[in-house]
Amino acid sequence: MNTNTAYEILRTRRSIRSYQASPAITDEEVRALLVAGMNAPTARNRQPWCFVVIDDRAQLDAFADFHPYAKMVHQAPLGIVVCIDTQKELAPGYGVADCSNASTNILNAAHALGLGSLWIGIYPREERMKWLSEQLGLPAHIVPLSFLAIGHTDVVAPEPRPYAEEKVHRNRW
Ligand SMILES: Cc1cc2nc3c(=O)[nH]c(=O)nc-3n(C[C@H](O)[C@H](O)[C@H](O)COP(=O)(O)O)c2cc1C
Structure with missing residues (x-):
């Protein structure tokens, strides 16, 4: 079986928790990350996301x-x-899946660009959602889901997780 670069990016992405002060992340890189997020799949293509950089x-x-x-x-x-954007999601709850997809696309895109990244949990912790909403001045219908930290890194990521047969069921449980 042949695998390609995209597959290797998905296999080797890891949460990175140490970043270097320089070089700065360029506007072009930020835009590339957001484009990756904006190409995630969403229920009935509602794209109910927005991003605060x-x-x-x-x-x-x-x-x-x-x-x-x-x-x-x-x-x-x-x-x-x-x-x-809860005014755009297909029905309550769909936005979580849609915006999780966007978040993961951004993490994988960061890895592809040679950057380290980390998903920091916001949703569904009420106190974190409230604090971030106030800090960022979000309108009431905009709900923060994830905070993605991004930066250059010299951390060597651990080995990819191996295939786990016990997680897999065939045709029925
Ligand atoms: C919903 C969610 C919330 C997370 N919250 C945090 C967090 O608050 N702080 C943190 O250091 N990592 C957080 N992580 C990263 C996880 O700890 C990490 O994905 C997990 O340990 C697996 O490691 P990997 O990303 O390298 O595969 C979060 C990940 C997800 C998906």
């Missing part, structure tokens, strides 16, 4: 101080908050 050091530091598992954001030069 954060490159302001004070805001990144405030988030790192607030969130219990986001101290590495003190180092990260870039955060992308993926949000659900």
Whole structure:
């Protein structure tokens, strides 16, 4: 079986929690990441997402101080908050799947661009959603789902997980 580069990107992506201060993430890279997110599959093609790009050091530091598992954001030069536009999702709940797909596309695109990335959980933790909504001035119908930390890294990712036969069922449980 032949595998291609895209397959290797999916297989080798890992959460990266250490970032380098330079080089900066370019506007072109940010745009490429967002394009990847915007090409994720969504229920009835509603694309109920919007993105808040954060490159302001004070805001990144405030988030790192607030969130219990986001101290590495003190180092990260870039955060992308993926949000659900609840006025556009197919029905309540679909936006979570749609915007999770966008989030994962962005993580994989970051890996493909040679960047490290990490999904930091926001939804469904009410206190995190509320805090981030206030900080970013989100309208009431915009719900933050994930905070994606992104940066150059020198971390060597661990080996990809092997195939796990016990997770797989054929035709029935
Ligand atoms: C919904 C969600 C929430 C997560 N929240 C955090 C978080 O708050 N802090 C963190 O360091 N990692 C977080 N992660 C990353 C996971 O810990 C990571 O994906 C998992 O350990 C598997 O590692 P891998 O991404 O390298 O495969 C989150 C991932 C997901 C999908």
